[in-house]
Amino acid sequence: MSTEDLVSRSVELRRRLAATLAATGDVRTQPWRRAVEAVPREAFLAAFFRPIEGSVETLWEPVTADLVDGSERLELIYRDETWVTQLDRTVTPEQSPPAVAGVPTSSSTMPGLVVRMLEELRVEDGSNVLEIGTGTGYSTALLSERLGGGLVTSVEYDPDVAARAAAALRAGGYAPTLVVGDGLGGYPTGAPYDRVIATCSVHHLPAAWIEQVRPGGTILTTLTGWLDASAGLVRVEATGAGRAIGRFLGTTDSFMPARPHDRPPLPDDVFDWISESPVDERPTAIGPEVLDQTVDWTAAYVAQLAIPDAQPIGISEGDGPMISYLIDVRGRAFAALIPQADLSWRVRTAGSFDLWARVETALANWRAAGEPSVESFELRITPDAQKVCFPGSEQLLLPGPEAVDRGGPDREGRGGCR
Structure with missing residues (x-):
């Protein structure tokens, strides 16, 4: 196929993609449909990987x-x-x-999710937007097509990824402000922003994003944790003085974690610490299946909110059964879930607090509230804490930077959502 034919085919495929995304509801408004039809995705995806089917490992x-x-x-x-x-x-x-x-x-990222997020961002003509995670530059181009490059700032952590995106954007005639650095710190030079959108998952909303959005402005991101349970998109409105409030959108979308928010490696001596720690052992009515989103997506997310710093690992001791460990390196605590012959479970806990008791309490509160869906969960942010609340229950805390640095307010999760 000649170059001219490829250009013509690209135009056809863009129109077809836009029509498909409109039919699925990902594209909802004409400005974003026109952007999808205008931006050639191949300019930002000259090369990529596809999985090889049938391989034992990926x-x-x-x-x-x-x-x-x-x-x-x-x-x-x-x-x-x-x-x-x-x-x-x-x-x-x-x-x-x-x-x-x-x-x-x-x-x-799949175009449907990219455009759905852009629609959920609710930009208006003249909106000043900060994008966290330039990636290939495709979403940056869509924003620039819709708003003009002068109103778009995009931050990319990886210098090599940033350089490829910058070259593609320049070649396409787009001129957003491009920054290489840690997007978790935002970009204060371009503040205040009307909108912030993140194409990476975060462990908690960085304080810099909230500070750099004008009161009434919107932040859209995905919140995840180290148990890999994702609740998809959350949209919050900044209310000033480091505060924000919002709700989850009830989707199951997820992104790769922001690299500074990715789970830390377990220390080399973690298993020595586990084997040497004095433990308490007791029966538990909740087994590790509660952590599996394919079993109960909302329950798994509630469990993760209860212990957001815990990492899972399975260990088989000799010919014994597989034991599910949850390890919180920051809190120096772990829980081990041990299957019994009668299909019940026992839990061993050690460290500075009972890790599994937090999961049991959070799930009991959620069930007592009628097992509300994630869409009803509210995220409340202050300079001192980030709280996820569901109707009629106690607050669950996310480990914001203050909580990590100072031990955080109310790490036991007491008190109501007010």
Whole structure:
């Protein structure tokens, strides 16, 4: 297919994508539909990885101009799919062998989610927007197409990823403000912003975002934790003086974590610490299935809110059963869930607090409230705490920066949501 034919086909595929996203409800307004039709995704996705089907471990095949025909690449690019663009923070498709293992660390998010988030951001003509996570630059281009580059600031943590996005944006005629750095600190030079949107998941909302949004402005992001239970999008409104309030949107969307908010590696001596710690053991009515979002998505998220700093790991001791461990390195606490022959569970706990008791209490409160859905959960943010509340129950705390640095207010989670 000639270059001219590829350009013509790209226009057709953009229109088809826009029509598909309008039919699914991801595109809801004409300005964003026009942006999808105008921005060529291939300009920001010259090469990517696709998973190799049937491999025992996940292997990735590079899709580049040298390996895959231009027409086939276009068809793949305009699917409503997420394509991985980097593995293990360094490996790009151009550098890759025909099959490579690795952990995705950068990607081009599926267009449907990108545009749905942009719609949920509720921008208006003249809105000044801060984007956290430039990535390939596709969403930055959509924002620039809709608002004009002068109203868009985008921050990318990875210098190599940022350089590729900058080149693609310049080539496309877009001129947003591009910043290389830690997006969790925002970009005060461009503040105040009317909107902040994050294309990465965060452990808590950074104080800088709240401070840099004007009162009445909106922040849209995804909140996750180290148990990998995601509640999807949350939208909050800044109310001034480091405060904000909002609700979850009830989606199951998730993003790769912001790198500074990713789970820390377990220390080398963690298993020595576990084996040497004095433990308490007791029966529990709740087993590790509560942490599985495929079993009960909301319950798993409530459990994660109760112990957001805990990481899961399974250990089999000799010929014994698999034991599910939850380890909170910051709090120096762990819980081990041990299956019994009669299908019941016992829990061993050790450390500065009873980790599993927090899960039991949070789930009991949630069930007593009638098991409300995530859409009814409210996120309240002050300079001292970030609280997730559901109707008729006690507050659950997220580990904001103050909580991490000072031990935080009310780490036992007492008190109501007021």
